[in-house]
Amino acid sequence: MPIDPKPEDLQPSDAAQVADVLAWAAAGKKTVELVGAGSKSALGRPVETDYRLHLSALEGVNLYEPEELVLRAGAGTPLGQIQAMLAQQNQQLAFEPPDFGELYGHAREQTIGGVLAANLAGPRRIKAGAARDHFLGLEAVSGRGAAFKSGGRVVKNVTGYDLCKLMAGSFGTLAALTEVTVKVLPAPEKIRTVLLFGQDDRAAIAAMSQAACSPHEVSALTHLPKAIAARSAVGYVNGAGRAVTAVRVEGPAPSVVHRAEALRRLWGGKGNMEELHAHNSNTLWREVGNVASLLPDADAVIWKLSVTPSMGSEVMAAALVTGGAGYYDWAGGLLWLALPVGNDSGDGGGDGGAGLVRASLGGDGHATLMRGGVELRRRVDVFQPTAAPLAALSARIKASFDPHGILNPGRMHGTY
Amino acid sequence: MLMPKPEGEILAQRLGLLDDLRAIVPGEGVIADLTALRAYESDGLSAYRQVPMAVVLPDRVDQVAAIMQLCDRRRIKVVPRGAGTSLSGGALPLEDGIILGLGKFNKILEIDYENRAVRVQPGVTNLGISQAVDGEGFYYAPDPSSQIACSIGGNVAENAGGVHCLKYGVTTNNLLGLEMVLLSGEIIRLGGKHLDSGGYDIMGLLTGSEGLLGVVTEITVRILKKPETARALLIGFPSSEQAGDCVGKVIGGGIIPGGMEMMDRAAIHASEEFCHAGYPLEAEALLIVELDGPAREVDHLIEQVGAIATACGSTSLRISETEAERTAFWAGRKAAFPAIGRISPDYMCMDGTIPRNRLPEVLKRMRELSEHHGLRVANVFHAGDGNLHPLILFDANAGELETAEEFGADILRLCVEVGGVLTGEHGVGVEKRDLMGEVFTEEDLAQQQRVKCAFDPNGRLNPGKVFPVLHRCAELGQMVVHQGQMPFPDLPRF
Numbered sequence: 001m002p003i004d005p006k007p008e009d010l011q012p013s014d015a016a017q018v019a020d021v022l023a024w025a026a027a028g029k030k031t032v033e034l035v036g037a038g039s040k041s042a043l044g045r046p047v048e049t050d051y052r053l054h055l056s057a058l059e060g061v062n063l064y065e066p067e068e069l070v071l072r073a074g075a076g077t078p079l080g081q082i083q084a085m086l087a088q089q090n091q092q093l094a095f096e097p098p099d100f101g102e103l104y105g106h107a108r109e110q111t112i113g114g115v116l117a118a119n120l121a122g123p124r125r126i127k128a129g130a131a132r133d134h135f136l137g138l139e140a141v142s143g144r145g146a147a148f149k150s151g152g153r154v155v156k157n158v159t160g161y162d163l164c165k166l167m168a169g170s171f172g173t174l175a176a177l178t179e180v181t182v183k184v185l186p187a188p189e190k191i192r193t194v195l196l197f198g199q200d201d202r203a204a205i206a207a208m209s210q211a212a213c214s215p216h217e218v219s220a221l222t223h224l225p226k227a228i229a230a231r232s233a234v235g236y237v238n239g240a241g242r243a244v245t246a247v248r249v250e251g252p253a254p255s256v257v258h259r260a261e262a263l264r265r266l267w268g269g270k271g272n273m274e275e276l277h278a279h280n281s282n283t284l285w286r287e288v289g290n291v292a293s294l295l296p297d298a299d300a301v302i303w304k305l306s307v308t309p310s311m312g313s314e315v316m317a318a319a320l321v322t323g324g325a326g327y328y329d330w331a332g333g334l335l336w337l338a339l340p341v342g343n344d345s346g347d348g349g350g351d352g353g354a355g356l357v358r359a360s361l362g363g364d365g366h367a368t369l370m371r372g373g374v375e376l377r378r379r380v381d382v383f384q385p386t387a388a389p390l391a392a393l394s395a396r397i398k399a400s401f402d403p404h405g406i407l408n409p410g411r412m413h414g415t416y
Numbered sequence: 417m418l419m420p421k422p423e424g425e426i427l428a429q430r431l432g433l434l435d436d437l438r439a440i441v442p443g444e445g446v447i448a449d450l451t452a453l454r455a456y457e458s459d460g461l462s463a464y465r466q467v468p469m470a471v472v473l474p475d476r477v478d479q480v481a482a483i484m485q486l487c488d489r490r491r492i493k494v495v496p497r498g499a500g501t502s503l504s505g506g507a508l509p510l511e512d513g514i515i516l517g518l519g520k521f522n523k524i525l526e527i528d529y530e531n532r533a534v535r536v537q538p539g540v541t542n543l544g545i546s547q548a549v550d551g552e553g554f555y556y557a558p559d560p561s562s563q564i565a566c567s568i569g570g571n572v573a574e575n576a577g578g579v580h581c582l583k584y585g586v587t588t589n590n591l592l593g594l595e596m597v598l599l600s601g602e603i604i605r606l607g608g609k610h611l612d613s614g615g616y617d618i619m620g621l622l623t624g625s626e627g628l629l630g631v632v633t634e635i636t637v638r639i640l641k642k643p644e645t646a647r648a649l650l651i652g653f654p655s656s657e658q659a660g661d662c663v664g665k666v667i668g669g670g671i672i673p674g675g676m677e678m679m680d681r682a683a684i685h686a687s688e689e690f691c692h693a694g695y696p697l698e699a700e701a702l703l704i705v706e707l708d709g710p711a712r713e714v715d716h717l718i719e720q721v722g723a724i725a726t727a728c729g730s731t732s733l734r735i736s737e738t739e740a741e742r743t744a745f746w747a748g749r750k751a752a753f754p755a756i757g758r759i760s761p762d763y764m765c766m767d768g769t770i771p772r773n774r775l776p777e778v779l780k781r782m783r784e785l786s787e788h789h790g791l792r793v794a795n796v797f798h799a800g801d802g803n804l805h806p807l808i809l810f811d812a813n814a815g816e817l818e819t820a821e822e823f824g825a826d827i828l829r830l831c832v833e834v835g836g837v838l839t840g841e842h843g844v845g846v847e848k849r850d851l852m853g854e855v856f857t858e859e860d861l862a863q864q865q866r867v868k869c870a871f872d873p874n875g876r877l878n879p880g881k882v883f884p885v886l887h888r889c890a891e892l893g894q895m896v897v898h899q900g901q902m903p904f905p906d907l908p909r910f
Contacts, residue, residue: 150860
């Protein structure tokens with residue numbers, strides 16, 4: 001029997017065709033990789049399948065009611081198209097989806113389905129939640145080839161299990177999303193960012209916690225050590241010559257001005273401060289969310305760690321003990337690390353720092369290999385390994401949607 | 417309401433089961449006396465009653481695990497129960513099952529201000545969390561109206577909301593971690609004080625799963641600093657259309673209030689007679705809009721909301737200048753349920769959610785249904801998020817319960833018809849179980865039940881709730897096989 005050199009590409013034009021193809025694939029136990037725009041295909045374990053199912057034809061916004069704060073679109077709809085539509089009504093996806101094009105070295109646009117399937121969120125995560133918190137409803141086709149729906153178009157809904165949560169972050173291993181409904185929110189009228197200079201990591205964690213515990217409704221908190229700050233395109237940040245800790249406030253103009261002043265008072269005496277207005281704020285927070293431009297070494301292996309915020313600086317120090325660079329988002333609860341592993345993205349052997357990074361967590365939180373070569377991603381756990389009962393439960397959940405394991409097999413884990 | 421037929425083989429095991437339970441939980445932790453069992457025969461949905469085989473009240477997670485394992489082995493049905501305030505019958509006992517009560521899990525385990533997290537046992541009340549952190553100026557945001565009594569474990573099971581959820585989210589948006597026990601006795605820990613654990617979002621799935629997947633034994637919630645200030649507007653409108661228009665324009669104008677509540681004429685009058693909050697009796701619809709946050713922001717937005725209300729044709733408008741006045745504005749709304757209880761022998765509280773802009777139409781058709789069924793209805797509405805609580809007034813002693821239930825079912829069908837759902841925050845339970853087919857196809861429900869099978873392959877955890885028809889897991893797992901050619905041979909390939 002001849003071996004296909006590469007999977008065959010299929011592009012169904014509507015949800016019914018997706019169901020037909022997957023029912024056929026399930027019956028014949030053919031494996032299928034689900035692809036939106038392919039912008040995050042290098043995230044997760046490498047997948048080898050018989051077919052590649054492109055969902056980009058399931059495209060278009062078919063409901064947008066600004067006063068109802070709701071938008072429904074085909075899963076293959078480009079994110080940019082949705083964001084442009086929202087911007088016209090001064091609205092936004094509040095979870096601030098990052099763009100990893102530069103991180104993965106391509107200019108492909110993301111789809112809304114891909115953003116949700118990866119459950120990504122940017123700096124506003126600490127105030128507005130992740131993609132999963134904005135995912136109201138879905139239509140999808142399971143690995144059984146059966147169309148099903150969950151949720152709806154309203155924010156308050158406990159009618160049946162919340163399968164949107166399960167689908168968010170499942171990386172296409174349970175079902176092919178065909179249509180999604182999301183909550184949208186007003187874009188802020190005004191944005192200010194207060195910069196605090198010269199804090200070491202531990203002091204920065206304390207300052208960020210102080211701001212997060214204030215009543216000033218901060219919408220983002222980051223700390224960029226000196227070498228990282230120097231890479232920013234924002235003059236006040238790259239020219240600081242020191243570490244930069246930043247806090248963002250957003251909202252009605254008089255409130256933002258007032259809260260920025262209040263935060264400067266709160267941080268008074270810690271060091272020099274500066275303030276960024278809208279343009280520079282947007283540049284800085286885009287850099288923080290999109291990651292690539294702030295981290296050195298285009299070939300470095302990149303890890304994302306989610307930890308208890310107060311533990312951030314200890315984990316960072318432990319993970320960087322043999323070199324590398326990193327910065328903090330989410331008030332210290334999110335660490336982005338670039339580990340030098342030669343010029344082969346870790347493919348030349350070794351574990352890409354997996355052992356060191358995961359040991360640095362000290363049993364709390366989780367680490368995800370966000371960028372690494374194919375061989376490295378095959379060799380190490382891309383997602384944090386879990387205790388055996390949870391891994392077994394996850395495998396049973398996978399089987400409840402996809403009994404033959406045809407969808408994105410092994411993308412997250414050996415068994416799901 | 418038809419519950420699964422009690423299984424004789426299980427009922428026959430009662431004495432042996434009691435011995436086994438007492439070996440796990442000694443002393444008064446096992447209740448078997450009929451008089452004592454009656455305390456557990458119903459929850460907040462008191463129309464349905466059933467005495468369980470036994471009640472067991474463990475106080476350690478290893479006991480919960482042993483009880484679950486025992487029941488799995490003996491095929492005993494388990495109904496988890498928190499404070500028993502469910503309005504949908506989620507904790508209604510089964511004749512051939514036990515109640516697993518979490519009331520003794522009532523400790524706050526850790527308060528971590530630095531990381532804005534509190535770790536609690538599931539029997540702690542919702543309000544208990546906010547009270548524990550109040551001294552440092554923090555609170556837990558979701559605030560269901562039963563918050564003084566309802567347990568946080570029950571909040572997780574039902575994904576409870578409250579009046580502040582448009583701005584601050586419901587339970588699922590405010591959880592950081594869970595510990596749960598499966599029927600197999602396995603203990604699973606999810607999340608922690610960090611965000612977005614990798615892997616499937618099982619914590620999100622558990623939230624709102626109505627005790628059908630696992631028993632939650634520990635919860636880590638996110639706490640928030642209390643807003644600097646809060647002020648409210650009390651606005652009367654001559655029609656629900658104008659009030660609805662105002663709600664849409666406030667949100668469309670980029671303002672997300674901390675709370676936005678609407679009451680119809682019947683609810684306004686009942687409340688005013690009961691607690692004299694000074695509500696405008698000539699209004700057809702009353703809006704309470706609360707803005708919270710930094711004082712500068714609240715003062716700024718209050719003016720904007722006032723201007724929008726005036727432009728929408730409000731006939732009365734008051735703005736709270738003091739904390740006492742703000743509390744007074746809310747007094748009538750918070751007393752709405754007892755106020756209705758005062759003018760009717762019985763009432764039934766429904767819980768549909770609708771797209772906000774369909775409100776006038778829904779209210780109009782609800783009035784028609786009210787005439788058709790010959791029963792009065794009053795409406796309170798979480799206007800910000802579209803969650804409608806129609807209160808159906810009836811007299812059970814006059815044999816009106818059945819008519820009230822039919823009226824309620826018609827209202828929920830109407831919610832679904834306009835693009836809404838059966839339940840926003842009370843849960844499906846037994847109350848709305850048989851209406852699930854109005855929302856979901858057979859495949860939608862089959863897929864949900866397959867997920868349950870991943871947690872509970874023998875269907876022993878809270879069966880008879882949520883799903884109208886019970887299927888065996890083996891049956892759900894079967895696949896209809898379409899052999900043959902690839903469909904759509906002309907599908908684009910490249």
